[in-house]
Amino acid sequence: MxxxxxxxxxxxxxxxxxxxxxxxxxxxxxxxHAESFQRPNIIYILADDMGFSDVGCYGSEIDTPNLNLLAEQGVRFTQFYNTGRCCPTRASLLSGLYPHQTGVGHMMEDRGYDGYRGELNRHCVTIAEALQSADYRCYMTGKWHVTKAVKAKTEAEKQNWPLQRGFDRYYGTITGAGSFFDPSSLVRDNTFVSPLNDPEYPESHWPGETYYYTDAIADQGSKFIREHHFQSGDQPFFMYVAFTAAHWPMHALPEDIEKYKGEYDAGYDAIRNARYERMIELGLIDADNTVNWPIPKKLKETEHWDWDKRNMEVYAAMIDSMDRGIGRMVESLKATGQFNNTLICFLQDNGGCAEAYGRGGKGTDRASKPPLSPLSADYIQPDALPKQTRDGYPIRRGKGAMAGPADTAIGYGIGWATVSNTPFREYKHWVHEGGISTPLIVSWPDGISRRGELERTPSHLIDLMATAVDISGAEYPTTYHEGQAISPMEGKSLIPAFQGKPIDREAIYWEHEGNRAVRVGDMKLVAKGKNGKWELYNIAKDRSEQNDLSSEMPEKQKELAALWDTYAERANVLPLSPKRKP
The missing domain is CATH 1.20.5 (Single alpha-helices involved in coiled-coils or other helix-helix interfaces)
Known part of the structure; x- marks a missing residue:
């Protein structure tokens, strides 16, 4: 040194x-805690639109050996939470604040109030900005989705792009969704690139014959790890890896889809039941505090069953591919001698997605020949839903259009989302357990002595900033961005929980689209919609949220509602779910 x-x-x-x-x-x-161990590298890996039971070590039939191995070598949290939606989760993870405090209380539009500007504000810092004080190098690969400036041209317009928010290198998409074969708003550092004209990731570096965004995200992560070791090895690093798997559209490589052919022939209920039993065996849930109700018939696809079965096969293939990419990043850490002192956290941005994306109407078969002109290699894809593929095929949607190829744009729907969220209520958007519960897999061989254990402490992704600050020895600033006041961290360091010790906190809070909740200890108050009534649950006895205690415990309901009101007032949540600004 x-x-x-x-x-x-x-x-x-x-x-x-x-x-x-x-x-x-x-x-x-x-x-x-920074003085008690050598400062580690930190990697936070975020998956997109996946349910609590979608990873093998959380009950799934999907093959995720690399995540399973990280879990065996570390700790799995059973009650970790996100915010229930993609961009609010990203803003919250990056900042250690509740999303409205960052200006991202909803999506990427300005609704006329500070909590709903649709833009990461200057009263927060990112983890990358905070860790600069501790001499960390910071890298990011994948989905950004905390700014409206997805087509920015000037430096001023890029003020909330990754390099302008503390990262030293970046590869990924500024927007929230798009084709896996031709991603929208694909950027390297501060410059838009096409998959076909990027000299740092040419075709010769692709794992297969086709560009696939999940592969690209992981390969860039591996590249950053190796480059850091050889170029900046005397510094620790932080890397944020934000996959778009398994967000719609359901795109996967043919060989990965083939692996899951027939896996879902037994149907929604059989897969859900098998997951439920496996989750009990793994100790993730208890049979006496959860309910595995039959999936209502109205949520199942019957007329186009072969089509919907295919959607789940593709969804599984997307997760499988992501897991292999994570494995490549872990191998890069091991090859450069960095694995043992790297804190790796894997989590998801919301629960399973019940949105009906691309599922309306009758789909068509692929044309035998491309009817449209192909796009040039330097064409920058501007659209989340492309008008055509690179080789000239129009995009197909609707029932019967078999998901997987680049010319399709389909979501997997509410039936399979119910399977993903086994055994919890609701989905992405809502703040019942199905919308906000995520796996958290933590691996850090040099820093965590526990192996393969479960951690049941309720925690939230706001805690990831506090954890990074804690173990890095960084100074969390009171002012930043040319003297702007910075909101104090809301989260708590997870280091005590890594060691099996309790975390002392008042409460955890949620709000999205009028859906709102507060959890204190085992008691959770939750409401669906801005006009929905409060429901009260004892999560320790009823994690499936079936037995509303609000009428039996009116004083507890009133107490928690008052806590939520105070939070909403101070955290820029109000007015509740405002309309889009004219």
Whole structure:
């Protein structure tokens, strides 16, 4: 280690000690673990639109050996939460704040209020910005989705792009969804690129014969890991990997789809029942506090069953491919001697997606010949739903259009989303357990002595910033962005939970589209829609949220509702679910 590096660590430690001395006791407690171990690399991996039971080690039949191995070598959380929707989750993960505090209380549009600007604001810092004070290099690959500027041309318009928010290198998509074969708003660092004209990821580097975004995200992650080791190995790094799998459209490579052919012939209920039993065997849930109700007939596809079965086969193939990509990144860590002292956290941005994307009307077969002119190699795809494929085929949607190829745009629908969310209520958008429950797989061989254990402490993705600050020795700023006041962290460091110790917190809060909730201990108050009535559940006894206790415990309902009201007032949640600004 060189003299400059030793000096930097010494000065950083002095600064951290000085800052801790000025912090309130609760903040000091979040910043007290960096001295007890060598500062690790940190990798946060976020999957897209997946349910609680979709990973093998959380009950799924889908083949995820690499995630399973990380779980065997570390800890799985059974009560970890997201925000119930993609971009609010990303804003919250990046900032350690509730999404409305960052300006991303809904999606990427300005609704006229500070909590709903649709843009990551300047009163928050990203993990990358916070870790600069601890001399971390910061990388990102994958989906950004916290800015409206998806077609930005000027530096001013790119003020909320990754490199302008603390990352040293970036490869991915600025927007929220798109083709896996021709991604919309694909960017390398600060420049738009096409999959076919990117010199840093030419066709010779693709794992197969076809560009596939899931592969590209993972391959860039592996590349950053190896480059960091050889170019900046005397510094620790933070990397944020944001896959778009398994978000619609259901796109996968033919060989991956073939692997799951016939896997779902038994139908929705049989797959859900098998997952439920497996989850009980794994200790993730208890039979006495969950209900595995039959899937209502109205949620099942009957007339086009072969088509919907195919949708789930493709969905499984997408997750399988993502797992292999994670395996390649882990192999890069091991090959460069960085694995043991790297904290890896895998989680998901919301529950299974019940949206009817591409499922209306009658679908068509693929044309025998491309009727449209092919696109040039340097064409930059602007559309989340392309008008055609690169080789000239129009996009097909509707029942009967078999998902998987680049010329389809289909979602897997509410029936399979119910399977994904086994055994919880509701879906993406809502804040019942099915919408907000996510796996959290944590691996850090040098920092966590537990192996293959379950951690039942309720936690939230706001805790990931606090954890990164804690173990890095970084200084979480009070001002940033040319003197702007920065909101204090909302989360708690997960280091105590990694060690099997409790985390002391008042409550965890949610709001999205009028769906709202608060959890204190085992008690959860939740409502569906801005006019929905409050429901009260004891999650320890009723995690499937079947027995509403609000009429039996009116004082507890009133107490938790008052807590939520106070949170909503201070966290820019109000007015509740405002209309789009004219």
């Amino acid at each position: 060189n003299h400059h590096r030793l000096t930097t660590i010494f000065l950083t430690t002095l600064m951290a000690l000085a800052v801790q001395a000025m912090m309130p006791p609760n903040i000091q407690a979040q910043s007290s």
